[in-house]
Amino acid sequence: MAAESVTRMSSAASSLCNFNGSKRPVLISNRVNSSRTRIRCVKVQSLASASMSEFFGNSRLCSVNASRSLGLSQKTKKNGFSIFAMATAEEEKRTVPLKDYRNIGIMAHIDAGKTTTTERVLYYTGRNYKIGEVHEGTATMDWMEQEQERGITITSAATTTFWNKHRINIIDTPGHVDFTLEVERALRVLDGAICLFDSVAGVEPQSETVWRQADKYGVPRICFVNKMDRLGANFFRTRDMIISNLGANPLVLQIPIGSEDTFKGLVDLVTMKAIVWSGEELGAKFSYEDIPADLQELAEEYRAAMIEMVVELDDDAMEQYLEGVEPDEETIKKLIRKGTISANFVPVLCGSAFKNKGVQPLLDAVVDYLPSPVDLPPMKGTDPDNPELIIERAASDDEPFSGLAFKIMNDSFVGSLTFVRVYSGKLTAGSYVLNANKGKKERIGRLLEMHANSREDVKTALTGDIVALAGLKDTITGETLSDPEKPVVLERMDFPDPVIKVAIEPKTKADIDKMAQGLVKLAQEDPSFHFSRDEEINQTVIEGMGELHLEIIVDRLKREFKVEANVGAPQVNYRESISRIAETKYVHKKQSGGSGQFADITVRFEPMEAGGGYEFKSEIKGGSVPKEYIPGVMKGLEECMSNGVLAGFPVVDVRAVLVDGSYHDVDSSVLAFQLAARGAFREGMRKAAPQLLEPIMKVEVVTPEEHLGDVIGDLNSRRGQINSFGDKPGGLKVVDSLVPLAEMFSYVSTLRGMTKGRASYVMQLAKFDVVPQHIQNQLATKKEETAAA
């Protein structure tokens, strides 16, 4: 191929320029590729970098991907000349109509095959020349060192690719529950999703969690039952579990031909053709064949069920169907698309990503059935100056610009990268946008189209694009960037609160500042990671979603910020709340020498529903507390909310209502009211029956039957509540339980020891619940001892 390219370029060279043997680079081809990057190919006799930079200015050697789209390798040699492809951002023109955009995510339980499927998608769409395998640690999307070592996805990676003239932006998301925030933020900005299932395990706990998250954001989805080649694979059982465990309405579009090691293809129920792959190697070809005789009846049965479901969506089609006329292929596809986007049903497909079967039809389904930005309702937001005023932004390049920052990533070359989904209008390098949440302008420096961790400069991002912006100063995850003249604040995403924490200190004192800088950067990237420093006891505490989450943070401190740290034992992040309404009157009065201090307030503390957070309300009428002092009350209360009266944990689900008060013309001040609020908090919270809450985890253990007794006994000894038992293929038993997180540290090694490594478990946060009294007492005593020390 290299020789062929050189021949083609040489002939292009003669028409474009007159190569005279000088050492100047000579332009031999100049065009814009599909990802809107100008690729200029040159040939040079020697690597004279001065003349190269003179020739190309600030353009960069283009990535392998960009040059491949021209049919070139990045560097080829012929007749003593080196040929380079160079890429520069080009003024954008829409090359793919917005209706042909698909912004999709791939979500699933850990290890269901998301990364493997994404890698195949990249290969079959021509994005990746050589495929990366997860088990070899070479997957393109799992680009962090930790991801490659552990074979898991930690950060969601974005990439853009093309299929049947459609532009597909894909975000690969992690399955491990500790990184659930990554799934959440991906779902917030995606228009559609592929939900993967392992056909042996069926619908697993984390699949349920991501399904509910997708429901929350109303993301239309299609299901892909993967791993059909594995021992114990069962497509129809997985379909049944989609109904029973997810409460969804599956629309089966394919049935498998064979299963386990005989799996060789599928029957497409829309065309009623068998699709059979010639082998299982990468790039194996497929052919359309007649449906095998032994599957004909089953295929007809499932096709009939499929047709019945889709004609429900169209009166004409229904009428004709009742008269015995089936809709044609085009109508069936149109109705499947309609029902998928309106969530009437979820199409179900199958295959084996690892054995390269089923990926091309899956891509067809993405294009045929998942929505483009124009198929979805306009994005809703509010006016930053008037949060009551709803503003809509339709998906169009002609609308004012609006976009949502959904991820911050620190990059050793470019600095901080902010990932933005463009909802309307255009974003151009060098322009200014408004961070509408903060009211601050940001300059757009470089715009990058990401391909896992490699990138290409683009000059303009258009509606529907997902781009990374280099060098934003003030914008954090969840904030809206908009046209400064037409500002809008788009709906934010939810961030989960950390559930565990550990104390951390650098191994060498000299690294204290370096560690702090690293923690600031990591917290900017990841809103589910928090850290704080208690100067009094000289301790830094990091908080996160689980042991693995914090382990990765400590590992990143070491690798990326060169700080080795000692880490304490993990502790639970308890919360404090109240269980009844209580009202308290507090007078802050001080007369010492000069001017005095006076503030009198009555505050009512009310419990709120779980997840209610903290709320402040004022019911002051007639100025008993003048308006200018109310911020003092708010500040005083807010300060106390991070430090509950029981054991100093953050206070949640409480509403504080300022009901009455009085002031003094001379001695009252904002500060006096702030101090009064602190006093009211201490007294009022004690009266309101405070209680300690702890995270309760849903724990699912899969174990061989002979270890079932030990597993249950152990869960019981951890204050666990066993909810149900079930069976899994291969004689395995499933135990579903609720266990306090405080009892689950290091469970992985206990379980391994108890079952000789034959059992596995997953856990995720189920709820917060009241801590038993004797443990509350222990924690309160511990707090007193620490305070005394």
Ligand SMILES: Nc1nc2c(ncn2[C@@H]2O[C@H](COP(=O)(O)OP(=O)(O)OP(=O)(O)O)[C@@H](O)[C@H]2O)c(=O)[nH]1
């Ligand atoms: N037999 C078989 N194995 C598969 C298939 N797809 C993926 N695998 C294997 O399953 C394991 C997990 O695959 P991944 O692609 O890393 O799964 P993931 O869902 O991205 O995992 P996380 O990102 O860690 O949640 C790897 O060893 C894959 O090689 C398949 O179709 N058949």
